[in-house]
Amino acid sequence: MSLTLTSFLQFVTIFLLLSWALYLVYRVGQIYNGPVFTMLIGAYFSAYVVRDLNWPFGLALLTSMLIGAVASFIPALRLARASAFATAIATIALVFIGQAVIRNLEFLGGSFGFFHIPIVDYLLPTSYIAVFVIGFLIYRLDHSRTGRAMEMTFADPDLAAAMGIDIFKSRVWLQTIAGTLGALAGVFYAFHIHTIFVTNFGLDMLLASFCFLFVGGYTTMWGPVFSTPVLWSISIFLPAEIATWKGAIYGILLIAVLIIHPNGIIDKRLIRIIRGKCQSIFSRRANYQIEEARNEVK
Amino acid sequence: MNVLLAISINGVAAGTIYALLATGFNLLLLVVGVIQFAYPHLVVMSMYILWMTLKATGNNLAISLPAAIAASVGLNLATEPMFRPLVERRYLTASFVLSIGIMIAITDIMQRQINNGVPIGFPAPLTSRDAILRTGLATMTVGQILTIAIGIAAVIGLWHLLYRTQLGRSFRAMTQSHFTARLLGIPVNKMSLGIYSIAGLLGGILAILLAMTQGAASAPLATNLAIKMLAVAIFAGLGNLRGGLICGMVLGLVESYSLNFLPGDWTNTIALGMVVGAVMFKPEGVFSPRA
Numbered sequence A: 001m002s003l004t005l006t007s008f009l010q011f012v013t014i015f016l017l018l019s020w021a022l023y024l025v026y027r028v029g030q031i032y033n034g035p036v037f038t039m040l041i042g043a044y045f046s047a048y049v050v051r052d053l054n055w056p057f058g059l060a061l062l063t064s065m066l067i068g069a070v071a072s073f074i075p076a077l078r079l080a081r082a083s084a085f086a087t088a089i090a091t092i093a094l095v096f097i098g099q100a101v102i103r104n105l106e107f108l109g110g111s112f113g114f115f116h117i118p119i120v121d122y123l124l125p126t127s128y129i130a131v132f133v134i135g136f137l138i139y140r141l142d143h144s145r146t147g148r149a150m151e152m153t154f155a156d157p158d159l160a161a162a163m164g165i166d167i168f169k170s171r172v173w174l175q176t177i178a179g180t181l182g183a184l185a186g187v188f189y190a191f192h193i194h195t196i197f198v199t200n201f202g203l204d205m206l207l208a209s210f211c212f213l214f215v216g217g218y219t220t221m222w223g224p225v226f227s228t229p230v231l232w233s234i235s236i237f238l239p240a241e242i243a244t245w246k247g248a249i250y251g252i253l254l255i256a257v258l259i260i261h262p263n264g265i266i267d268k269r270l271i272r273i274i275r276g277k278c279q280s281i282f283s284r285r286a287n288y289q290i291e292e293a294r295n296e297v298k
Numbered sequence B: 001m002n003v004l005l006a007i008s009i010n011g012v013a014a015g016t017i018y019a020l021l022a023t024g025f026n027l028l029l030l031v032v033g034v035i036q037f038a039y040p041h042l043v044v045m046s047m048y049i050l051w052m053t054l055k056a057t058g059n060n061l062a063i064s065l066p067a068a069i070a071a072s073v074g075l076n077l078a079t080e081p082m083f084r085p086l087v088e089r090r091y092l093t094a095s096f097v098l099s100i101g102i103m104i105a106i107t108d109i110m111q112r113q114i115n116n117g118v119p120i121g122f123p124a125p126l127t128s129r130d131a132i133l134r135t136g137l138a139t140m141t142v143g144q145i146l147t148i149a150i151g152i153a154a155v156i157g158l159w160h161l162l163y164r165t166q167l168g169r170s171f172r173a174m175t176q177s178h179f180t181a182r183l184l185g186i187p188v189n190k191m192s193l194g195i196y197s198i199a200g201l202l203g204g205i206l207a208i209l210l211a212m213t214q215g216a217a218s219a220p221l222a223t224n225l226a227i228k229m230l231a232v233a234i235f236a237g238l239g240n241l242r243g244g245l246i247c248g249m250v251l252g253l254v255e256s257y258s259l260n261f262l263p264g265d266w267t268n269t270i271a272l273g274m275v276v277g278a279v280m281f282k283p284e285g286v287f288s289p290r291a
Helices: A003-026 A032-049 A058-078 A086-103 A121-141 A145-155 A157-162 A167-193 A203-216 A224-235 A246-260 A266-298 B001-032 B041-056 B060-089 B091-115 B143-163 B166-176 B178-183 B187-213 B220-236 B241-261 B269-281
Strands: B130-133 B138-141
Touching: A003 A032, A003 A121, A003 A203, A003 A224, A032 A058, A032 A086, A032 A167, A032 A203, A058 A086, A058 A167, A058 B269, A086 B091, A086 B220, A086 B269, A121 A145, A121 A167, A145 A157, A145 A167, A157 A167, A167 B187, A203 A224, A203 A246, A203 B091, A224 A246, A224 B001, A246 A266, A246 B060, A246 B091, B001 B041, B001 B138, B001 B166, B001 B187, B001 B220, B001 B241, B041 B060, B041 B091, B041 B187, B041 B220, B060 B091, B060 B187, B091 B220, B130 B187, B138 B143, B143 B166, B143 B187, B143 B241, B166 B187, B178 B187, B220 B241, B220 B269, B241 B269
Parallel strands: none
Antiparallel strands: B130 B138
16 A cells, blocks of 8 residues: 555544544534644653553553543533533643643653654554444444434533433533543554654644534534545645645635535435435335346246 | 833733734624634734735835735625624534634635745834833833733723714624614624724734734734633633733733743743633633623
């Protein structure tokens, strides 16, 4: 596999994890940027323990996820009660505080970056297995009672609370899960690019994930699955003259989608239509096969 | 003592900039119902237009300064049709996401397309570092004096407009409910355009003041200002003009002192720590909201 394709596939998993992390918390009406904060923690922690302390990669990955979960759970106890906008700003602030802390820690390379992160065999298959497992779990969550409660909370938090849904608890857990996914994305990122700088985990990363989520569609988990590879391919597969406008294209797409189709390109209606079409095709084929079998019997 | 005075002057000048940014942001939020996170990006884009006009006219300030203000008003007005469908559907969160889209696009243009992505520097007539007032080590430049004076005048002027005029009463009616304001005969769409123009005017003035005090502009400056603006707005309480002014000043001073007295690069962390603390322990802001 070519290096470009490997890199493309790897970045798709990283941004898919990040977009899903944002998606989960947005489902309960909060804009949560914590995943980029835990991504920073996950990337630096795993890189440090594997390179300098010789930990095995698997252990570093699991520990990073645990640290990401703790780092998002503690602020979540307060942030779960804040408004969507306040949560967005406070978590952006956490990203910049994290950057400032690492910039002042010399053993992590400070502003100069953390170099020579070891190569890990099977990083790409590992990350795809992780994405499939997480995707399956999110799908199950979406189609469970909790998923319906999340949808209700997004539509009307007051009504959801009146119906007995514990909004605080669901927000805390979803923020924790999102933080864990962020840390996981951070580990994959660090071991893919082998050199990390604090500036990698900033607003650019956040804005790109936002774009993938809202352009793809925030009402189902399939939105980012569609938009992440499509939008990420702009910078890799398109001619250089177009690729230099990547940021502007992302921005304009985001604006256009929000004005024309605020739910994003892939929404629940589209999923229902696609499912209906697939079912009708399959049922037509099944009917045809039954008809054929009957004719053979005759 | 002189050092302390010099640091304080720098802090107040920076604080006035933050306060003005928060004022423009709060105006759009209060009256139109839009979370315009990209407001500082429009200000910095106006700085770029100022730089281009200066370059094209051979540093002619008489043409370039009005051009920067006009550009800022134009840029802010251009965002109005984008936000309008969301305002009509009362999608406040979506307006925040849309402003992120504007931010991404503008950042990319500044970072890659203008001056080959290299930060721009303003010429001497605009960025004079000559001290007007001098007390020992403490000096005050034209830019600093103008920033503080214009900042305070702008906030007083806005306060007068909002609370002492008929127009202001209409604006305040819109903050309560666009629907009711329309029923009362207030031309809501026209008024919204007026607020965008005022925010743009404020942005244009800010662009000039920033060019005078900073002497340079770049995409990271816009991001940095956006963070500070939100820090002030959240800490003061969203939509609070008076609180925004006070918190802007406080942030400028705290930042200036920390830059001089703390080791390492902790200035942003203090501002951001204030935001996290405010959201976690006093989500409605230090001052009561919409005072």
